[in-house]
Amino acid sequence: MRDPEGNPVAGVTITLDPPGSGPARTAVTQSxxxxxxxxxxxxxxxxxxxxxxxxxxxxxxxxxxxxxxxEDPITDQDFVxxxxxxxxxxxxxxxxxxxxxxxxxVRIDIVGPDDARTRWSPTTTVSGRCQMPPGDYTATIxxxxxxxxxGVASRDCxxxxxxxxxxxxxxxxxxxxxxxxxxxxxxxxxxxxVDVVITDPASNTSQTVTTDPDGEWVVDGSAARKRLRxxxxxxxxx
Numbered sequence: 001m002r003d004p005e006g007n008p009v010a011g012v013t014i015t016l017d018p019p020g021s022g023p024a025r026t027a028v029t030q031s032x033x034x035x036x037x038x039x040x041x042x043x044x045x046x047x048x049x050x051x052x053x054x055x056x057x058x059x060x061x062x063x064x065x066x067x068x069x070x071e072d073p074i075t076d077q078d079f080v081x082x083x084x085x086x087x088x089x090x091x092x093x094x095x096x097x098x099x100x101x102x103x104x105x106v107r108i109d110i111v112g113p114d115d116a117r118t119r120w121s122p123t124t125t126v127s128g129r130c131q132m133p134p135g136d137y138t139a140t141i142x143x144x145x146x147x148x149x150x151g152v153a154s155r156d157c158x159x160x161x162x163x164x165x166x167x168x169x170x171x172x173x174x175x176x177x178x179x180x181x182x183x184x185x186x187x188x189x190x191x192x193x194v195d196v197v198i199t200d201p202a203s204n205t206s207q208t209v210t211t212d213p214d215g216e217w218v219v220d221g222s223a224a225r226k227r228l229r230x231x232x233x234x235x236x237x238x
Contacts, residue, residue: 001029001050001079008033009081012050012058019045042068050079055133057082085134085163091170093141097150103173107142134159139169147173180218183211190215 001009012029016037027035040046044065050058058081064074089110094100112135140154150172157166183194194211198219211217 001033001035001081003081003083009053012053012079012081014079015049015051016040017047017049019043040066040074042066042070048077048079050081053081055084055086057084085159085161087132087134087159087163087165089132089137089139089157089159089166089169091139091155091168093171093173095147095173095175098170098172100172103144103147106144106171106173109140109142110137111140112137132159134161134163137166141171141173143173146176148176150174178218180216183215183217 001012001014003009008029008031010029010031010033012035014027014029014035016025016027018024018041025037027037029035046064046066048062048064049060052058058079060079062077062079064077066074092098093103093106093108095103110132112132136156136158138154138156141149143149143153153171155169155171157169159166179198181196183191183196185191190211190213192211192213192215194215194217195208196211196217196219197206197208199206207219209217209219
């Protein structure tokens with residue numbers, strides 16, 4: 001058992017299936033890549049298969065015959081184990097905008113064709129040293145407490161069939177703040193049911209909350225640099 005460069009591969013299970021319904025036998029490759037089955041009876045139709053190590057492909061199966069009246073060993077029943085193609089998705093997690101400072105320790109969930117792969121990024125890259133087989137993936141950022149995602153929170157990426165890199169999986173975070181207040185009339189009496197609109201001038205998006213019976217309102221997670229604007233016919237002070 002060797003790799004494409006001719007290096008021996010140890011610890012691979014080889015299975016010998018005899019012709020007919022006889023029981024299968026197994027052997028494990030040694031440090032020099034060799035394996036051995038002793039006392040194999042003369043017959044046609046033996047089959048050898050190798051169990052591929054993780055993230056590899058092994059050629060085969062191999063069929064062979066043990067001739068009658070021979071004591072010569074059956075040799076050269078060789079396998080080649082080939083690493084499967086892999087790739088890496090990468091990008092940046094920055095604060096403020098794409099040119100802002102990097103943010104480390106941000107969780108990225110990468111969901112692929114076979115299973116959900118959760119990776120905790122130790123740096124500002126989406127997938128650090130995570131090797132992934134070819135396929136289509138979705139990388140989703142989980143914003144840390146006190147931050148919000150600007151733009152998309154999930155990005156699709158593809159590792160080509162031959163392996164390779166999928167760069168450009170970038171995310172941007174901004175700091176968030178809580179905002180709140182109280183709406184009253186001229187006599188400092190609370191006014192319930194007043195809509196308070198929180199507007200982001202950069203994206204022209206808004207969020208509306210309504211004052212409670214005490215005239216109070218609160219918004220958690222408002223992005224930095226947002227402007228507050230109050231609405232309500234009976235509002236006297238904001």
